[in-house]
Amino acid sequence: MGKRIGTEVSIAVAEAVKLARVDVISAYPITPQTHIVEDLSQIVANGELEAAFIPVESEHSAMSAAVGAAATGARVYTATSAQGLALMHEILFIASSLRLPMVMTVANRSLSGPISIWNDHSDIMAERDIGWIQIFGENGQEIFDLTIAAFRIAEDKRVLLPVCVNMDGFILTHMIEPIEVPDQELVDRFLPPFEPAMKLDPANPVTMGPVGVPEIYTEAKKQCDVALTNSKPVIEEVLQQWAEIFGRKYSLIEKNGTESAETVFVTMGSLGETVMTAIEELNAEGQSVGQVRIRLWRPFPKEEFKQAIKGVKRLIVIDRALCPGSTSGPVAAEIKALLYEESEKPEVINVIAGLGGRDVTRKDFKTMLDMALKGEFKDDYTIWGVRSHAE
Amino acid sequence: MLSKEEIKFEKITAKNLPRESLISPGHRACQGCGEILAMGMVMKAAGPNTIVANATGCMEIVTSPFPETAWRVPWLHVAFENTAAVASGIEAAIQMLYKKQKIKEKPNIIAFAGDGATADIGLQSLSGALERGHNFLYVCLDNEAYMNTGIQRSSSTPYGAMTTTSPPGKKSIGQCTWKKNVAMIAAAHNIPYVATASPGYHLDLMNKVRKALAVDGPAYIQIFSPCPTGWRSKPEQSITLAKLAVQTGVFPLFEVEYGRFKITQKTKELKPVKEYLQLQRRFRHLGEDDIAYIQERVKAEFERLKALASLDA
Numbered sequence: 218m219g220k221r222i223g224t225e226v227s228i229a230v231a232e233a234v235k236l237a238r239v240d241v242i243s244a245y246p247i248t249p250q251t252h253i254v255e256d257l258s259q260i261v262a263n264g265e266l267e268a269a270f271i272p273v274e275s276e277h278s279a280m281s282a283a284v285g286a287a288a289t290g291a292r293v294y295t296a297t298s299a300q301g302l303a304l305m306h307e308i309l310f311i312a313s314s315l316r317l318p319m320v321m322t323v324a325n326r327s328l329s330g331p332i333s334i335w336n337d338h339s340d341i342m343a344e345r346d347i348g349w350i351q352i353f354g355e356n357g358q359e360i361f362d363l364t365i366a367a368f369r370i371a372e373d374k375r376v377l378l379p380v381c382v383n384m385d386g387f388i389l390t391h392m393i394e395p396i397e398v399p400d401q402e403l404v405d406r407f408l409p410p411f412e413p414a415m416k417l418d419p420a421n422p423v424t425m426g427p428v429g430v431p432e433i434y435t436e437a438k439k440q441c442d443v444a445l446t447n448s449k450p451v452i453e454e455v456l457q458q459w460a461e462i463f464g465r466k467y468s469l470i471e472k473n474g475t476e477s478a479e480t481v482f483v484t485m486g487s488l489g490e491t492v493m494t495a496i497e498e499l500n501a502e503g504q505s506v507g508q509v510r511i512r513l514w515r516p517f518p519k520e521e522f523k524q525a526i527k528g529v530k531r532l533i534v535i536d537r538a539l540c541p542g543s544t545s546g547p548v549a550a551e552i553k554a555l556l557y558e559e560s561e562k563p564e565v566i567n568v569i570a571g572l573g574g575r576d577v578t579r580k581d582f583k584t585m586l587d588m589a590l591k592g593e594f595k596d597d598y599t600i601w602g603v604r605s606h607a608e
Numbered sequence: 609m610l611s612k613e614e615i616k617f618e619k620i621t622a623k624n625l626p627r628e629s630l631i632s633p634g635h636r637a638c639q640g641c642g643e644i645l646a647m648g649m650v651m652k653a654a655g656p657n658t659i660v661a662n663a664t665g666c667m668e669i670v671t672s673p674f675p676e677t678a679w680r681v682p683w684l685h686v687a688f689e690n691t692a693a694v695a696s697g698i699e700a701a702i703q704m705l706y707k708k709q710k711i712k713e714k715p716n717i718i719a720f721a722g723d724g725a726t727a728d729i730g731l732q733s734l735s736g737a738l739e740r741g742h743n744f745l746y747v748c749l750d751n752e753a754y755m756n757t758g759i760q761r762s763s764s765t766p767y768g769a770m771t772t773t774s775p776p777g778k779k780s781i782g783q784c785t786w787k788k789n790v791a792m793i794a795a796a797h798n799i800p801y802v803a804t805a806s807p808g809y810h811l812d813l814m815n816k817v818r819k820a821l822a823v824d825g826p827a828y829i830q831i832f833s834p835c836p837t838g839w840r841s842k843p844e845q846s847i848t849l850a851k852l853a854v855q856t857g858v859f860p861l862f863e864v865e866y867g868r869f870k871i872t873q874k875t876k877e878l879k880p881v882k883e884y885l886q887l888q889r890r891f892r893h894l895g896e897d898d899i900a901y902i903q904e905r906v907k908a909e910f911e912r913l914k915a916l917a918s919l920d921a
Contacts, residue, residue, distance in 0.1 A: 241701050269700035269701070269703060273696070274735070277733070278692075281690035281693035281733070282696045282697030282700065285661060285696065285697025285698040286697035286701035288697075288698070290705060291701035315686075417659045418711075425683065426672075426686055430674060
């Protein structure tokens, strides 16, 4: 049934990719993604995984080679961060438009400038509309599990889309955690060999990536949108099967804290763990606080989210990225748009926190709650923890 | 990788010319297009057991307006600057799937890109793929400017040529830089095979493709591709131009086989460049002095090439 080991989460991700028996890995090093690809190179060099490791000369080429390999019928993996993801930008849309299954880990890091290697979500938020399935993990085990599950989701014939698994840079990539690593046999049972729906095969020639003339461009985009929207029940189904085999259940939206909480914190990624302990303490002090974690960001689980916040008076939505000059951060904008049609809707407070590796602690969440209760959040969004000299 | 090894391949002659067209007629290329002609020749030499990666550009546009396609082989277009990387991925996948016995044979892999996609925006991707040693053929269809977007200059545009972004004027001769020599850049990667070719010499072109596909590792062929639309030349003179460019030394034919240079054109005594230049309105603003300068430099470069070839004779 596998073993429970203490390991760095990046090394666990490499192990997950190995257990997924990928055929091609195409990657370029960038902090804080490096440990994943270093470990994968070693695994391939040791002959522990029969795969081609393409040491490309840029992330643009990493994604381009991944597209070429996936189109040829290989199971493909890549990983990147920040500037690397930005460099892939152009090709990310093409990968989803070609309906090519592949899995990419994004070790979330802030985008330049100023240059910062530290964690926030500005990299992936700049890629919000690439048409990929986008998942956020909270801890090492979750990232490990979701990495393997991502292949199964991507390759499902009802989906056929690339999947991006987000893990907070350093906070998760460089953390040592106890992780349960299942036996290969069990993973094989969960994840059958990749059977591409279509591939570059001289015996059956296909033209992939033709010109989208105005008569069909809209239809092509519509099909991709429908495919992404329709992937939601399949994702739930795959995660249910994961739970049945491995005993760990992942919902699309996760709820914690008091059942009838007045105030709910909304987060994505590792901050959810800090919120979890913060609300335990707050509720022990007599507050009425809950938390909602968005695990699936794209497609956005609209109904599940609405259900999770039913009856809540106040949402404090934490964004880890800034949309300069906008009405709010990307997550809050999503939620506000979703709630617009609701007759009973909570107050939505938007806090942009934890930019460029700035720590967000339990104390911060307590202060946020305190300010929210006193009605001190006046602006559309508040950038948290700004030192006075930047005002 | 200097080597005395001869590349073994099945030679194409006028008698055994492959009949099968893998790019079907009805595509939307211009009259007299040298690119589509060259691409058809490459595909005849390669045969149907081939996967093609195509960069954005004229050839991608004219052969794939959905729901129509001119391609009778598997074909993938991803973007402009990344065709060598896309081909890298295809090649890595083919090698691994073959090793795992998921496919029974290894097809040829050919990347097609224009000169802008090769000499400018895709040079990094090309260099990476050549350096990594993928077993594929990269074909640069060189029509010496960004023709698909409306005849803008690239670094492969020849000196003196008029394009929409290198217009001649009171203070400019037109393109004021000398053509970038990507074939030499490719050769500097020490790959097994590099060549230049011209559709004016179709057997030479096709046999170079056969050689390129016979080697184990990357190969690069730069094919001179007359563009009547961009060069302001007569469509019926495309083959004449494809021959004159070679005969004048403007685009000399050579190959670099395992590091050994060899001039592959018969004309070693060059014709005057004027014969080539005067058939194209992109050069019509050039004066006698300009032509004399071009003549001198073309001659000097051909001498250098001869010297390189003599090293390995």
